[in-house]
Amino acid sequence: MRAVEAACSSTQANLSDLVNAYVMWKIELDPVRGCNHVNLVTATHVPGEFEFLFSAYSAFEVVRVHWSPTPQDKALPHEITLRAAPDNKDADFAEDLPLAPWN
Numbered sequence: 001m002r003a004v005e006a007a008c009s010s011t012q013a014n015l016s017d018l019v020n021a022y023v024m025w026k027i028e029l030d031p032v033r034g035c036n037h038v039n040l041v042t043a044t045h046v047p048g049e050f051e052f053l054f055s056a057y058s059a060f061e062v063v064r065v066h067w068s069p070t071p072q073d074k075a076l077p078h079e080i081t082l083r084a085a086p087d088n089k090d091a092d093f094a095e096d097l098p099l100a101p102w103n
Contacts, residue, residue, distance in 0.1 A: 023077050
């Protein structure tokens with residue numbers, strides 16, 4: 001939780017620095033249980049493109065955050081690693097988790 005609070009404080013303090021910043025999102029899935037609230041989308045307007053689409057209000061835990069000193073450089077983005085709950089009703093995740101500041 002402290003990582004999230006620090007990230008939010010940093011975001012508010014340096015909002016102008018985040019405009020046009022690149023972010024590499026990494027999502028960890030449970031190797032045994034997987035994730036029952038995500039779909040692989042392959043029907044896009046870009047040939048060969050695909051993406052994972054999580055259900056609205058999916059539960060994630062912040063695992064790691066690395067703030068890049070130069071996030072406007074595509075080669076050095078911010079890196080945020082999340083752990084997806086295997087099930088949005090999972091007992092491992094509290095029911096009153098905070099929402100992202102942009103939600």
